Every structure is written in C-alpha cells, then in structure tokens.
Amino acid sequence: MLGLFSALAAVVVCAPPPAAGSAPDPSSPDRPLNVLMIAIDDLNDWVGCLNGHPQAKTPNIDALARRGVVFTNAHCQAPLCNPSRTSVLTGLRPSTTGVYGLLPGLRSVAATRDRRTLPQAFEARGYSTFCSGKIFHDGAIPWKDRHDEFQTWEERGPTPYPAVKFVDTPAKIKAMDWGVFPETDDSQADRKIADAAIARLQAIPAGKPFFVAAGFRLPHVPCFASQKWFDLHPEESLQLPPVKEDDRDDVPPFAWHLHWKLPEPRLSWLNQAHQWRNLVRSYLATVSYMDSEVGRVLEALKASGKQDETLVVLWSDHGWHLGEKGVTGKNTLWEESTRVPLVFAGPGVAVGARCAEPVELLDLYPTLIDLVDLPSPGILEGHSLAPQLKDANAPRSWPAITTSNQGNHAVRARDWRYIRYADGSEELYDHRGDPDEWTNLAADPAHAETRRELARWLPVADVPAVPGSAHRVLTRENGVWIWEGEPIIPEQLER
Numbered sequence: 102m103l104g105l106f107s108a109l110a111a112v113v114v115c116a117p118p119p120a121a122g123s124a125p126d127p128s129s130p131d132r133p134l135n136v137l138m139i140a141i142d143d144l145n146d147w148v149g150c151l152n153g154h155p156q157a158k159t160p161n162i163d164a165l166a167r168r169g170v171v172f173t174n175a176h177c178q179a180p181l182c183n184p185s186r187t188s189v190l191t192g193l194r195p196s197t198t199g200v201y202g203l204l205p206g207l208r209s210v211a212a213t214r215d216r217r218t219l220p221q222a223f224e225a226r227g228y229s230t231f232c233s234g235k236i237f238h239d240g241a242i243p244w245k246d247r248h249d250e251f252q253t254w255e256e257r258g259p260t261p262y263p264a265v266k267f268v269d270t271p272a273k274i275k276a277m278d279w280g281v282f283p284e285t286d287d288s289q290a291d292r293k294i295a296d297a298a299i300a301r302l303q304a305i306p307a308g309k310p311f312f313v314a315a316g317f318r319l320p321h322v323p324c325f326a327s328q329k330w331f332d333l334h335p336e337e338s339l340q341l342p343p344v345k346e347d348d349r350d351d352v353p354p355f356a357w358h359l360h361w362k363l364p365e366p367r368l369s370w371l372n373q374a375h376q377w378r379n380l381v382r383s384y385l386a387t388v389s390y391m392d393s394e395v396g397r398v399l400e401a402l403k404a405s406g407k408q409d410e411t412l413v414v415l416w417s418d419h420g421w422h423l424g425e426k427g428v429t430g431k432n433t434l435w436e437e438s439t440r441v442p443l444v445f446a447g448p449g450v451a452v453g454a455r456c457a458e459p460v461e462l463l464d465l466y467p468t469l470i471d472l473v474d475l476p477s478p479g480i481l482e483g484h485s486l487a488p489q490l491k492d493a494n495a496p497r498s499w500p501a502i503t504t505s506n507q508g509n510h511a512v513r514a515r516d517w518r519y520i521r522y523a524d525g526s527e528e529l530y531d532h533r534g535d536p537d538e539w540t541n542l543a544a545d546p547a548h549a550e551t552r553r554e555l556a557r558w559l560p561v562a563d564v565p566a567v568p569g570s571a572h573r574v575l576t577r578e579n580g581v582w583i584w585e586g587e588p589i590i591p592e593q594l595e596r
C-alpha cells in the first residue's frame with residue numbers, strides 16, 4: 102500500500118511551493134509550549150484557505166493559515182459531533198470504541214471511561230487548562246471534578262432564539278432554523294465563548310504553561326447571524342454549490358441508511374420551499390461571523406505577548422452538506438461531510454505552507470504528545486503530524502478513515518475516496534478529475550486494483566454500537582436494519 106501512496110505522491114504536485122521557513126522555536130524544558138486550541142462545530146471546507154466555496158469570507162482563519170500549515174486533505178473520523186470529538190479527545194477510532202451516536206458520552210463507555218483525555222494530558226503535565234464553549238460534546242461529562250476550569254458549552258454560551266421560528270422545516274425542532282438574528286452580535290453564544298477565552302488569555306496564572314480551548318458553536322444550526330454578516334454575502338451574486346441532479350443514480354441505495362431520517366432537510370424540500378439559497382447564504386454569513394470571533398481570540402493571544410511561545414491549532418469536528426447528493430447536514434461518508442479545516446501555527450511550525458497528504462483529526466493527540474511532550478494515554482490510533490509541520494511536503498504512509506456507524510467506512514487517500522457500506526456495497530471516486538465525487542468508479546475493472554488496495558485500510562476493529570447508543574444510530578436486528586430504534590422500510594425512502 103505504501104507503493105500506491107508514494108507513487109501518487111510522486112506524480113501529484115503538492116500545489117504550494119516549499120515553506121518559506123519556520124517560525125522560531127523558543128520552547129525549551131524551562132519554557133514549555135503553550136497551546137491555544139480552537140474547535141469549530143459543523144464547519145465544512147467553506148473557508149477561504151480551503152476554497153470549498155468561492156465566496157467564503159474568513160479573513161482571520163486565512164491569516165492563521167498564512168502563518169502556519171494548513172492541511173488541505175484533513176478528515177474527521179466520524180461525521181457527527183459526539184463520535185468525532187470523542188475520537189479527537191481520546192485518540193481512538195469510533196470503530197474501536199463503539200461510540201457512533203450522540204449518546205452516550207465518553208465517560209459512560211467501557212473503552213473510554215478511564216481514558217486520559219487530551220485536556221487531562223495537559224493537566225497531568227502541570228498545565229493550567231481552560232475551556233470555553235463546546236470542546237466535548239454536551240455537558241454529560243463531569244468536568245469540574247477533573248479540570249480546574251472546564252465548563253460545558255451550555256454554561257458558556259446559551260443560544261438565543263427568536264420568538265417564532267423563521268423557517269418551517271419538516272422537522273419542527275427549533276434549532277433547525279436560519280436567518281438574520283439576533284440584531285447585534287453581543288448576544289451571540291460565540292461572542293460569549295470568545296470573551297471567556299480572551300479573559301483567560303489576559304489572566305494566565307503565573308508560572309504555568311497554559312492549554313486554552315475555545316469551542317465555537319457556529320455554523321452549527323441554527324445558522325443565525327446579524328445583518329452585517331449577511332450583507333457580506335449579497336443575495337444577488339450568491340453562488341450555490343455545484344449539484345448534479347442524478348448524482349445518486351450510481352450510489353448504492355444503502356447510502357440512504359446512514360441518514361435515513363434527519364432533522365436536516367433534503368435538497369428536494371429546500372427547492373420546493375425556496376429555501377436553498379437562503380440556507381447557503383445563512384451558512385456563509387454564520388461562518389464569516391464565527392471567523393470574526395476566532396480573530397478576536399487570536400488578537401488577544403497576540404496582545405498577551407505569548408504568541409511566540411504558543412502553538413495554535415484550529416479544527417472543525419466534521420463537514421456539512423448544503424445540497425450536494427440531495428442532502429443537507431452531516432452523517433455521510435462523502436467529501437462534504439468528512440473534509441475539515443485543520444490549521445497549525447506557532448513555534449517550530451512552517452510558515453505559509455499547505456499539506457495535501459490525507460490526515461486525520463485523530464492525529465491531533467499524537468501530534469501534541471510529540472510537540473508538547475505530553476504523557477501518553479496508552480495506544481493512540483493516529484500518527485504525529487510533526488514531520489508535516491516542519492515540511493508540508495513530507496510524505497505520509499496512511500490514508501484518512503471516516504466511520505459512520507458500524508461497518509460503514511470511507512478511506513480517503515491523496516487522490517481517491519473509497520467507501521464500503523455495511524451491506525458490502527461500494528463507491529470509488531478519483532479526485533484528480535472528479536472533486537465533487539460525481540462518478541462512482543467502484544464497478545470499473547480498470548480501477549479494481551486501486552479499490553482493493555484502499556480496502557486493505559478498512560479498520561480491523563469494527564465493534565458494534567456501545568450499550569446506550571442513541572440518536573443517529575444504525576443497527577441490525579434479526580436481519581432488519583434499524584434507524585434510531587425504528588425498522589428501515591426501503592419502500593418508505595424519502596428523497
């Protein structure tokens with residue numbers, strides 16, 4: 102398999118020139134590296150430095166990318182909040198832990214109950230740790246008895262809602278909404294989350310290195326932003342993402358099982374309700390607003406005088422469809438759902454570099470162990486990105502793997518995506534000529550060898566969903582596929 106990777110690496114030009122240089126590395130045993138981690142909820146590749154949408158406006162994330170390394174082929178390990186974040190923070194794949202749904206939290210699961218999580222690894226090394234907003238999924242985890250100042254996102258940033266829902270989506274939940282709201286940014290959850298992180302950066306306890314994490318909640322629904330962010334994305338010139346009408350004709354029907362019924366509406370509904378443009382515009386507006394709060398936190402780091410001794414890492418927990426393949430939201434194994442921003446900047450990190458190797462959010466934990474010298478929690482399933490942070494052209498030997506419920510996996514190599522579903526059906530896409538994954542080559546004998554080589558990377562451990570799994574969980578009982586506890590009846594498919 103190494104052969105495929107190095108051969109492809111040799112023929113594909115890693116677009117950017119070699120890094121102009123590295124930021125100075127002032128860290129030493131007596132001056133340990135600080136870490137500022139910025140996590141974003143449901144942000145796909147619609148950021149300037151990834152060019153996922155030509156009209157994305159994210160000047161602050163782009164500026165961070167310019168002073169560090171941006172991974173242009175980074176992927177989540179699960180296209181859903183809880184399993185993705187559990188994987189990042191424990192260093193284990195969903196297929197190893199059995200955490201696939203929004204429940205249970207990692208402290209209720211045998212495989213992760215006693216696991217030293219990433220923030221705890223910093224704490225064990227004597228770091229002052231602080232979190233605002235959403236780093237772990239939900240408040241199900243008893244942080245306060247484990248960390249000096251960790252808080253849940255609900256405590257830090259309650260979401261404001263209008264009196265009446267703007268968009269009457271098929272699912273009547275209030276969070277599935279988008280539009281101009283609130284009037285000013287002051288009452289936004291992300292403002293409060295940024296404020297808390299900024300306050301901490303302004304008052305770092307003396308004599309201790311710090312690990313500060315800010316977890317922003319936009320562009321997760323509801324996609325609310327004030328008028329000025331919508332004005333940045335005028336209605337008249339708005340571009341919709343490219344969508345091929347019959348795109349799903351060559352996709353195995355089983356793919357629908359992964360998002361059988363969801364509150365996120367189908368494209369068919371958006372079209373019929375004349376809401377597609379509005380949702381795309383709202384998503385772009387919330388991304389721009391969230392980016393401005395990222396900018397405030399980065400500015401506060403600079404003002405603290407500690408930027409030169411602080412590693413910044415920014416990531417999103419998974420992507421989001423906005424109509425591609427007929428759906429909105431997450432939960433799929435395609436590029437829109439798995440590709441995420443991943444940016445590092447700081448001491449020892451190459452400046453203005455772009456790495457096109459496939460990498461995983463799972464690599465975060467081993468990378469930080471490597472760079473910061475943290476205690477290991479035991480087996481880690483990712484691989485340190487330290488070589489790519491020094492030289493973005495350094496080769497990698499592993500693809501990125503995303504899992505959506507037991508038995509469904511995507512393998513993303515440098516140029517290919519291979520998907521295998523739990524019923525054995527497959528997809529294969531060649532990104533060199535098909536960045537939108539429109540043409541499924543899985544049945545093409547000319548690519549049989551590529552398909553077989555990629556399939557060798559499917560996770561060996563592929564455990565069932567843990568007891569207590571709920572919300573967006575797909576299981577099989579007595580030969581019948583079950584979505585969220587209800588049998589799937591293929592004839593009742595709603596496209």
Ligand SMILES: [Ca+2]
Nearest residue numbers: 142143182418
């Ligand atoms: Ca999320």
Ligand SMILES: [Ca+2]
Nearest residue numbers: 348351539540
């Ligand atoms: Ca297709």
